[in-house]
Amino acid sequence: MLWVQVLVNGLALGGLYACIAAGFSLVWGVLNIINILHGSLIVLGGYLAFFAHQSLGVNPFLFAPVAGAITFLLGYLVQRVAINPVMGRPVLMTLVLTFGLNLFLDNAMLAGFKADYRKINLVPPLGVFEIGDIIVPIDRVYATAVGLLLVLALAALLRFTQLGRAIVAVRMDRDAAALMGIDVRRTYAIAFALGTFMAGSAGALLAAIFPISPVSSGGYLGKAFVICVLGGLGSIPGVVVGGFALGVIESYGAMFIGPEHALTLSFLLLLVLLVVRPTGLLGRRGFS
């Protein structure tokens, strides 16, 4: 029975994890940039939800898209000002650039919000429901459901809208896309902003179930890495598979070797995967 309970615990986080990684994967796949800033934007989304709940009593699950909209604007601005000039430059440059941006945002949040852990306390608490002996926390189910919904919305946007088709076209071949009349720079900016949208809304969902703090941004970034590599880069189904896989792996890892080693376990897994199968479970050959 314990085995099933642990499996459920893991699955109950899967959709949220997919949401954490979807934007990261999109930015990596389309812009060929590893956005180190992603973890901090998740934290920022969490704080937005926290303050909205504290001052206005807004439900964090409903607030998630709003938090996303705010980080969308921020992301668009950042891309236009700082990232567009380095598009197409070597990995080292883009990585160091987003690292610098991350240092700045992290430090700004640390100064503004302090390092204390804060948590949204929903009144009344959502509680749990039970199926036989299995306990399922409702807040996690909500978070995973909303997270999955957002991931699906992103997938639909990429699949069915003109904007989404443009993003996919730029990912496949930017020169050909430009020749077809797509404004490549604008498309990059929007794709980046969509990535930060996902980060912000994931943060709001996280804040609804876990305590948040500026110091945890690195952990979220690590999770996004692992999920992308687990599922394979540049595909939405890959992110969903990776998200659920990480949820379950972390859950069993916590059972066998202790919850404090969950991230280390996933990093070790990441290293092994990189060595054995760098394209991920569902992935194609990524961009180098």
Add this chain to the structure above:
Amino acid sequence: MLVRIGIGLAFVTAAAALLAFGDNYVLRLATTVAMYATLAVAWNIVGGFSGYPSFATAAFFGLGAYAGGLASVAGAPIVGAWIGAGLITAVFATLLGFAILHLRGHYFAIGSLVVADVLREVTNSWVSLTGGGMGLNVPLLGGSTGTQAKIFFVAMALVAVVAVLVSLWIDRSRLGVALRCIEQNEDAAQVIGVDTRRAKVAGFAVSSLLTGIAGAIYASWVSYIDPSDVFDISLSVKPIIMALLGGVGTLAGPVIGAFAFLGLEELIWRNSLEFHAGFLGILVVLLVLFLPGGLGALRGKGAVSWILGRFGRSRK
């Protein structure tokens, strides 16, 4: 050649003057700059020569610090502990290199980045050996604080000199040619018969050897280390910033960058304790956006041009 000898003499004179007249603060700065130069020069062998964006410096530094620290605790003679720590780090890097150096671009960057995280957590958990999160007290050298400061400065400066000489030697050897071929086009390098895997692993190992020794000396120098200090991710990033400042892939660039970076860091630390990481971030962003070629790009623009023209000769 004459210029090179001149620079060498100038450094030796400066070091001698420091030993004779420097107070502990100046010696601390000088030791730090020597350590930074070592890390940046060592990183440059991988990141600059072969163009592989390595974020493994923190892993090697921390491993060296703990290996050296534990050896001293066990009673090993100090210089032996330092060199032994470097060798252990190099063995680790060789194995790691065979595992992750076939990755390219972002995948390699991430792979090298998480190694430090894994090592940090292993160190944290292995309490019986490392003391875990409580840290490790490394035995002090005898003597007054002044004498100790001088000894560590000399040790770190010697390692920095060795690092520069090694990087000079690699640059002129077959290994250097192989690494630069890999930087330009790895597939083509393979086609013309460069054993790319061997070259990459060799570069990685040499780089880690120097980094590990610097870590071990650091451990003895500060005499107390803990996992979050010596496996800190910023240790991976700072050398890259230094190399970017001075010019990636050049011989003198990382050294010049180490001096420039330390100056900026002191300036920032002095003026803002609370927000120094934020300022560092802004600095990095500005650097990448406006001076991607390093300070050398300022050449021909005023006073810096002469100095950089002398020292910052790019070989790329």
